[in-house]
Amino acid sequence: MSDILRRNRGRILMVLESIAIIAFGFVISGAIMFAVGYDPIAAYSAMFLGSKERGMQGAFGGILGISSTLREATFIILTGLAAQMAFSAGVFNIGVEGAMYVGAFASFLVGYLFDAPAGSILSIVHAMVAIVAAMLAGLAWTYVPAFLKIKRGANEVVTTIMLNYVATYLTELLVVKFFLPTTGVPPGGIITPQISPSAMIPQLELFGARFNLGIIPTMIAAVIVFIVVKRSVIGYSMRAVGASPDAAKYGGIDVNKVILLVMLAGGAMGGLAGAIDVQFTEYRFNQAFSPGYGSSGIPVALIGRLDVVGVVLAGLFMSALHIGAQSIQPVTGMPREVSSLIEGVIVFCAALPGAIDIIRTYLKRRGVKNE
Amino acid sequence: MDSETYIRMEDIQKVYPDGVKALRGVTVDFWRGEVHGLLGENGSGKSTLMRILFGQIRQSAGKILIDGSQVEFSSPKDAIAKRIGMVFQHFMLVPSFTGLENIVLGLDVKGQSDSQNEVRGQALGLAERLGLKVDLDEVVENMPMGERQRIEILKLLVRNVSLLILDEPTSALTPFEADELLKIMKKLRDDGKTIVFVTHKLKEALSICDRITVMRRGLRIDTVGAKDVDLRSLAMMMVGKEMLPEVRKEVTTPGKVLLEVRALIVRSDTGNEAVRNVSFEVRAGEVFGIAGVDGNGQKELVEAITGLREVEKGEVLVNGVKTTNRPPKDLYDLGLAHIAEDRFGRAIVPSLSVKDNLILGLQFREQFSDGLLMKPSAVEENARTLIRNYSIMATEETPVKSLSGGNVQRVVIAREFSKSPLLIVASQPTAGLDISATEFVRNELIKMRGEEKAVLLVSSELDEVLALSDRVAVMYEGEFMGVSKPEELDNEKLGLLMGGVKVE
Numbered sequence: 037m038s039d040i041l042r043r044n045r046g047r048i049l050m051v052l053e054s055i056a057i058i059a060f061g062f063v064i065s066g067a068i069m070f071a072v073g074y075d076p077i078a079a080y081s082a083m084f085l086g087s088k089e090r091g092m093q094g095a096f097g098g099i100l101g102i103s104s105t106l107r108e109a110t111f112i113i114l115t116g117l118a119a120q121m122a123f124s125a126g127v128f129n130i131g132v133e134g135a136m137y138v139g140a141f142a143s144f145l146v147g148y149l150f151d152a153p154a155g156s157i158l159s160i161v162h163a164m165v166a167i168v169a170a171m172l173a174g175l176a177w178t179y180v181p182a183f184l185k186i187k188r189g190a191n192e193v194v195t196t197i198m199l200n201y202v203a204t205y206l207t208e209l210l211v212v213k214f215f216l217p218t219t220g221v222p223p224g225g226i227i228t229p230q231i232s233p234s235a236m237i238p239q240l241e242l243f244g245a246r247f248n249l250g251i252i253p254t255m256i257a258a259v260i261v262f263i264v265v266k267r268s269v270i271g272y273s274m275r276a277v278g279a280s281p282d283a284a285k286y287g288g289i290d291v292n293k294v295i296l297l298v299m300l301a302g303g304a305m306g307g308l309a310g311a312i313d314v315q316f317t318e319y320r321f322n323q324a325f326s327p328g329y330g331s332s333g334i335p336v337a338l339i340g341r342l343d344v345v346g347v348v349l350a351g352l353f354m355s356a357l358h359i360g361a362q363s364i365q366p367v368t369g370m371p372r373e374v375s376s377l378i379e380g381v382i383v384f385c386a387a388l389p390g391a392i393d394i395i396r397t398y399l400k401r402r403g404v405k406n407e
Numbered sequence: 408m409d410s411e412t413y414i415r416m417e418d419i420q421k422v423y424p425d426g427v428k429a430l431r432g433v434t435v436d437f438w439r440g441e442v443h444g445l446l447g448e449n450g451s452g453k454s455t456l457m458r459i460l461f462g463q464i465r466q467s468a469g470k471i472l473i474d475g476s477q478v479e480f481s482s483p484k485d486a487i488a489k490r491i492g493m494v495f496q497h498f499m500l501v502p503s504f505t506g507l508e509n510i511v512l513g514l515d516v517k518g519q520s521d522s523q524n525e526v527r528g529q530a531l532g533l534a535e536r537l538g539l540k541v542d543l544d545e546v547v548e549n550m551p552m553g554e555r556q557r558i559e560i561l562k563l564l565v566r567n568v569s570l571l572i573l574d575e576p577t578s579a580l581t582p583f584e585a586d587e588l589l590k591i592m593k594k595l596r597d598d599g600k601t602i603v604f605v606t607h608k609l610k611e612a613l614s615i616c617d618r619i620t621v622m623r624r625g626l627r628i629d630t631v632g633a634k635d636v637d638l639r640s641l642a643m644m645m646v647g648k649e650m651l652p653e654v655r656k657e658v659t660t661p662g663k664v665l666l667e668v669r670a671l672i673v674r675s676d677t678g679n680e681a682v683r684n685v686s687f688e689v690r691a692g693e694v695f696g697i698a699g700v701d702g703n704g705q706k707e708l709v710e711a712i713t714g715l716r717e718v719e720k721g722e723v724l725v726n727g728v729k730t731t732n733r734p735p736k737d738l739y740d741l742g743l744a745h746i747a748e749d750r751f752g753r754a755i756v757p758s759l760s761v762k763d764n765l766i767l768g769l770q771f772r773e774q775f776s777d778g779l780l781m782k783p784s785a786v787e788e789n790a791r792t793l794i795r796n797y798s799i800m801a802t803e804e805t806p807v808k809s810l811s812g813g814n815v816q817r818v819v820i821a822r823e824f825s826k827s828p829l830l831i832v833a834s835q836p837t838a839g840l841d842i843s844a845t846e847f848v849r850n851e852l853i854k855m856r857g858e859e860k861a862v863l864l865v866s867s868e869l870d871e872v873l874a875l876s877d878r879v880a881v882m883y884e885g886e887f888m889g890v891s892k893p894e895e896l897d898n899e900k901l902g903l904l905m906g907g908v909k910v911e
Contacts (some may be wrong), residue, residue: 267780
């Protein structure tokens with residue numbers, strides 16, 4: 037036992053550090069709430085446990101709260117994994133949001149244009165093909181900035197952010213141009229008709245709440261990422277490239293190939309997140325489906341300290357904060373601005389140690405290169 | 408010539424925090440209106456001395472006197488205020504700015520456009536008078552090296568500097584540009600400036616300098632009038648007479664050619680030809696040494712041979728197989744081991760553990776992975792064995808960045824030798840190591856020679872190259888000055904070759 041403790045001393049310290057700074061974030065946020073005249077204890081209680089009188093469940097205060105927390109966590113765990121892989125190889129791929137939109141649209145197209153008899157093997161094939169199409173679309177979309185980075189040295193932060201806009205507006209344009217005329221503008225906003233039932237993955241009804249089964253592919257993705265990062269030759273190469281591209285090259289690693297791989301993997305995961313919205317959740321393409329899942333992946337990866345288990349926990353944590361914050365206003369009467377503010381403060385604090393780690397590595401990498 | 412002392416550096420000592428004594432009490436006078444050569448090998452302390460004069464680092468003891476009164480510099484700004492300026496080997500210009508913008512940058516100016524015009528006039532006047540050909544409106548990154556350097560000089564002249572330190576100023580230049588620079592230096596001197604010309608090039612020093620100070624191992628050996636010395640005596644002063652440590656070498660008969668380099672041309676990062684038409688071969692059971700002052704193309708040559716830098720022209724063959732511009736992995740498969748010069752930046756991944764670093768470059772081998780997944784137990788077993796066999800003071804899990812320099816080099820050597828190589832390229836393998844670590848590295852290399860491996864040793868430590876090598880080449884400005892047996896070389900001859908003087 038003490039041997040295990042000693043061997044993992046670094047990791048244990050890291051976890052304690054993260055917990056301490058998250059607690060610090062809660063204290064700071066509490067002080068802010070207190071300063072503007074609200075009871076922090078009541079607010080945190082509303083956040084996580086909800087309030088029976090007001091009919092709010094917070095993040096964990098009831099089955100509906102839990103199902104919402106899990107649903108949102110599904111998305112940001114996936115985007116968090118994508119960001120984690122990129123960061124550990126020293127790549128700043130901000131383009132997961134775009135890949136997710138393109139993936140979602142691809143999933144919708146395959147789901148909408150084809151049909152298969154319900155309950156048959158073909159319907160399973162149909163659903164799977166739509167998911168794979170989403171992942172391939174996300175992958176192909178990310179190939180553009182990856183190619184530009186490798187061949188032309190274009191900074192991936194800039195290109196991926198620009199392509200995010202292209203992806204969201206392009207899908208919006210396609211919906212407006214080709215699908216709204218048939219559906220008319222529905223009250224739900226810019227949305228397409230539903231996909232064929234054979235591509236839909238049903239939600240699980242439990243105790244009166246609906247559970248999104250997207251958590252299953254997400255967990256599979258997490259396990260694969262875990263194996264790749266911890267056990268594979270590519271994972272080893274990723275860590276070497278992330279810490280020192282010069283040393284990686286010296287170590288016989290094809291640095292560009294590793295960069296390409298992590299970016300494409302991130303694109304595929306973004307695509308999968310898109311498919312989870314279309315096929316597991318809304319059963320249609322909703323142009324406004326993402327409240328920024330792609331960019332949330334970045335703090336999730338940082339809070340999770342670039343570790344798969346950490347990212348899963350961080351995804352749950354951030355989702356709980358976000359869902360929980362929605363209960364604060366109805367329960368305590370606190371303005372939404374304040375509840376958003378405290379959510380932001382806590383996320384900022386929680387992501388700080390991971391961000392500092394990354395900045396440190398990045399500065400070191402530059403130092404090596406400029407010498 | 409006016410022989411009035413302008414700046415005096417008195418008993419300057421410098422001890423770095425890690426205990427290295429870079430300067431051990433150096434006194435030198437610079438006269439007004441002279442070109443003063445500062446000559447020495449790597450590690451002689453000449454750059455340290457000049458960085459102290461420029462206020463970049465502080466001396467541990469000793470004082471600086473300008474016209475007899477003591478000055479204290481806490482930054483280059485103070486030095487410039489006292490009219491002392493320095494042009495570094497690597498230029499300090501903003502590449503995307505124009506020449507004028509670089510000159511204005513950092514000047515205490517108020518209104519932007521007015522003062523820029525004022526500076527432009529001033530700069531143009533100076534450039535005209537001193538024959539500095541520059542285009543002030545061209546962006547620096549489009550300028551050839553020589554023009555960038557002239558911008559650097561102009562930048563200092565606009566700041567009204569009267570003592571200019573030029574640190575190895577000709578090393579980045581083409582021969583034509585270097586000639587130009589020497590002319591400019593003469594004009595600057597005639598204009599009343601004092602120039603300190605830091606160099607290791609004997610001919611250039613003799614052709615331009617009025618007086619030359621020779622340094623070696625942190626000491627001033629002598630200051631002489633350039634007219635009173637010749638190349639040979641300068642070379643002797645620079646290299647000195649030192650006892651070579653005895654290394655026991657068995658007699659071997661060189662076998663098969665394991666490395667062949669044919670008419671190699673390689674460019675440096677700045678695009679200059681760093682390696683110019685170099686050919687040689689290294690055989691099994693032989694140590695081939697390359698000596699020379701750093702920055703004469705050794706780094707680029709090694710990188711080209713080991714697959715880390717593009718070969719412009721020519722061929723590299725490892726064990727008879729053409730490997731020109733093949734990636735490092737292919738070279739390792741053919742039996743290359745590379746003890747890289749940049750230990751922390753290249754030979755290891757600092758944040759990874761000892762056990763992960765001990766397989767860097769071997770991760771693809773069947774021993775450690777099945778091509779997809781790693782074999783963690785094999786990786787640990789390998790680390791345990793190598794840590795034991797090479798007396799590495801660390802556990803398998805220790806991040807390499809927390810190891811001492813000597814221990815890091817043990818990690819590197821343990822790993823490279825565990826590749827069971829045919830050819831070992833060792834670049835500055837003992838730089839910065841203490842005596843016992845140095846002995847260890849040298850003995851390991853000799854052991855490899857005894858085991859019928861080919862060793863290419865690149866080192867700026869002369870005694871090391873002479874003691875370990877069977878044949879020695881001296882590299883100067885990207886070319887081999889000649890290949891000889893170490894017993895045919897004495898220090899005078901070596902000094903001349905390193906200083907760019909061919910000897911028959």
